[in-house]
Amino acid sequence: MTVGFAVVLATIFLAAFVQGTTGMGFALIVVPVLALVEPRMIPGALLYLMLPLNAYVAGREFRSIDMRGAGWITLGRFAGTFVGLWILLLLSAYWLNMVVGVSTILAVIASLMAPAFTPGRRAFGLTGVVTGITETATGIGGPPLTLVYQHAPVATLRSTVALCFLVGEIISLTVLVLSQSIGWPQLSYALYCLPALLLGMCASHLIHHRINQRFLRKGVLVFALASGIVVIVTTGWS
Template identity: 55%
Template sequence: MTVIALIALSVLIAAFMQSTTGMGFALIVVPVFGILQPSLLPGGLLLMMLPLNAYVAWRERKAIDFSGVKWITAGRAAGTFGGLWVLVAVPLTYLNWLIGGSTIVAALATLAAPAFSPDRRAFVASGLFTGVTETATGIGGPPLAMVYQHSPVATLRASVALSFLIGEVISLLVLAVNGRMTADGLGPLLWLIPAMVAGILASHTVHTRVNPRFLRLSVLVFAIASGAFILIRG
């Protein structure tokens, strides 16, 4: 029960962050799952994010960038199969170094870059990279957050949530077909639903007050922290 309580606390905090800023769930939850309940990675994490992202996308559905989501999904579909191949072909240590290092470099580059409006190639590239990283490591938020970093806050949250929702379904199906997604060890997820709901409800008090400048800084800090965590895990 102590383990479940600690995991539930991390889920509550992560759900609050994801519902408020549109990112952060995997970064908070993956280390906790990895230490206390490794059987929940990556399948359990992806399953938990389905209702969370569905809710955020529905809550701010009027702000969704459907064109961007379409191209992200196209890249994500290809990236998911790439991620599965990477899981088999590349030693995990090398994979973590590659993904972590490239994420940090991309975040630092966008920190110095002027404001931009992403085009089709940027959306496809971010979807492709997300498909690889989330299927292989469970963390896929930085590319999507960075591509929308100059967009309105609601657009970032809703578009990233919808992109994640579609991509997570694809990743789960691919993992299941290839025998990397089973029901073993997923029982604790039922105990975590109340914590996720509590985090979502708590976000209602602040999600409309997020400052765009603060959100962009949060995006870049989130990306750098994600990259650092993956590097350390490597």
């Protein structure tokens, strides 16, 4: 085992633990490390690993899933995927990433200033569209989902976001496989990393019920803010 692969395994364990506990953060933690060690495994291996992780989180708290919200988000996400592809033809990757990063940071600021809210179908649908656009164009789709559920019960946020991620990952993997953008190398790499993922999932099971709503909302805002900053910084370096 190389040092680089050992670092990847440790990172995947930590990321699975964090997402299994809070419902977010896996890609944000893993992508920077994987990009340095094995950039060819992005996004294929990452998406393969997120399938069992999000299936587990959604199944663990299945009764808490907001099916209505997830349905509208999925519809919006499907449309947003094609909008994202269209936008890629209009904007350079540099400007698109900058817009996503700045917009995410502004959304966090607005969330801090706005009172608590209960999202309706328009908010869910728009969230799905934005998620589809940003994930298709930049690979980052978590912040919009977590922001719209920031005032929801902890179990609802974790399970619903996991279900939305799961559906989106299936769509993304199907498109990538059919277009031959990914293949056996990404799947085999994910299989080698699977033990670390499972250990992180098991560790999260021990403490996920101890996370309170106030703590999780702060985590959501920090996560979204960090995502926006990472996008801007990495874009500026590229």
